[in-house]
Amino acid sequence: MKTLLKIIYASTVLLALHSVSQAQTLEIKTEKAILQVETVTDGLENPWGLAFLADGKMLVTERAGRLRYVSADGSLSEPITGLPDITVAGQGGLLDIILHPRFAENNQLFFSYNEPGQSGSSTAVARATLSGNTLTDVQVIFSAQPKIDTRHHFGGRLVFAANGDLFITLGDRGSRRDDAQTLNTHHGKVVRVQTDGRASVLNPYLQRENALADVWSYGHRNIQGAALHPQTGQLWTHEHGPQGGDEINIAQADVNYGWPVITYGEEYGGGKIGKTEQAGMMQPLHYWVPSIAPSGMTFYTANLFKPWQQNLLVGSLKFGQLVRLELKEDTVIHEERIMIGQRIRDVRQGPDGAIYLLTDQKNGQILRVTPKK
Numbered sequence: 310m311k312t313l314l315k316i317i318y319a320s321t322v323l324l325a326l327h328s329v330s331q332a333q334t335l336e337i338k339t340e341k342a343i344l345q346v347e348t349v350t351d352g353l354e355n356p357w358g359l360a361f362l363a364d365g366k367m368l369v370t371e372r373a374g375r376l377r378y379v380s381a382d383g384s385l386s387e388p389i390t391g392l393p394d395i396t397v398a399g400q401g402g403l404l405d406i407i408l409h410p411r412f413a414e415n416n417q418l419f420f421s422y423n424e425p426g427q428s429g430s431s432t433a434v435a436r437a438t439l440s441g442n443t444l445t446d447v448q449v450i451f452s453a454q455p456k457i458d459t460r461h462h463f464g465g466r467l468v469f470a471a472n473g474d475l476f477i478t479l480g481d482r483g484s485r486r487d488d489a490q491t492l493n494t495h496h497g498k499v500v501r502v503q504t505d506g507r508a509s510v511l512n513p514y515l516q517r518e519n520a521l522a523d524v525w526s527y528g529h530r531n532i533q534g535a536a537l538h539p540q541t542g543q544l545w546t547h548e549h550g551p552q553g554g555d556e557i558n559i560a561q562a563d564v565n566y567g568w569p570v571i572t573y574g575e576e577y578g579g580g581k582i583g584k585t586e587q588a589g590m591m592q593p594l595h596y597w598v599p600s601i602a603p604s605g606m607t608f609y610t611a612n613l614f615k616p617w618q619q620n621l622l623v624g625s626l627k628f629g630q631l632v633r634l635e636l637k638e639d640t641v642i643h644e645e646r647i648m649i650g651q652r653i654r655d656v657r658q659g660p661d662g663a664i665y666l667l668t669d670q671k672n673g674q675i676l677r678v679t680p681k682k
């Protein structure tokens with residue numbers, strides 16, 4: 310595979326050997342920097358989410374239902390015990406992980422996963438205390454309804470709002486009907502909850518009949534990337550379109566993002582799904598035709614890559630790219646596609662200012678991206 314990559318990307322990727330670890334380091338020429346891409350670790354089965362601990366370690370989820378520590382030198386711990394039952398099927402399994410904003414005091418974290426139930430499964434979020442190699446006090450704080458037996462479109466990204474509420478992004482579970490357009494299911498929604506699972510006091514449907522109180526925004530297809538804008542504090546999301554029409558949105562309270570009524574995508578195999586605009590439905594900030602299959606998202610804010618500050622970075626599963634978007638306020642003014650050559654599942658800014666990528670493979674990796682000095 311590595312040899313193949315060399316041939317395919319020889320025009321832009323220079324290979325070098327890292328002299329200390331002997332790990333392979335790729336060099337990639339981009340518009341504003343030559344990047345070095347080093348493999349921190351591999352041997353992860355479809356890693357999905359990443360969280361940085363204060364001691365230089367990371368926590369990484371594997372969709373197959375494992376959570377591990379990764380040390381700074383890339384060694385993997387045994388799986389952390391104490392996870393609940395997880396349905397690993399299709400796109401479902403153990404998904405994202407995020408530390409409590411006061412993790413340093415309480416050792417609490419949150420993770421999303423595909424939770425089994427009588428009528429199928431659904432995206433759920435649990436809170437737990439991390440003590441050594443074990444999770445204790447595991448409590449399910451959110452469980453999407455209804456549970457159904459499809460195996461795709463679970464959403465699953467977790468982001469803390471500035472006030473300490475937790476945003477949970479969801480997917481439509483492939484249930485086209487009008488589920489993403491109705492407020493009494495969690496299909497195709499962003500929800501906003503307090504850390505104990507109660508609806509945020511800021512939510513728009515607290516008093517509305519036939520609406521779930523934890524819903525924040527609706528009309529989404531499948532959101533696998535979300536991040537807070539560093540200046541505005543708003544939640545930015547992207548979502549998968551069908552064939553074409555992947556979108557970036559700012560997920561705002563009581564806004565309808567249109568799926569499946571409006572989309573820039575089309576049916577697999579061709580054919581119109583709907584229209585592209587309708588009154589009362591928000592247009593995306595940016596969309597991709599053809600689809601890039603986006604997963605993972607971060608705003609870059611660190612000093613290590615000064616030319617990339619305030620850029621939005623998005624992973625592409627389909628094209629194996631890191632997509633860099635330059636913004637002017639809420640408008641995308643430039644897009645650069647950086648070929649990494651593996652399906653990118655998550656994109657994070659590390660405490661060291663480096664960019665960390667998870668690759669969606671059976672033998673998945675954590676890649677560390679830095680500018681060449």
Ligand SMILES: [Ca+2]
Pocket residue numbers: 528556566567568571572591592593
């Ligand atoms: Ca939309």
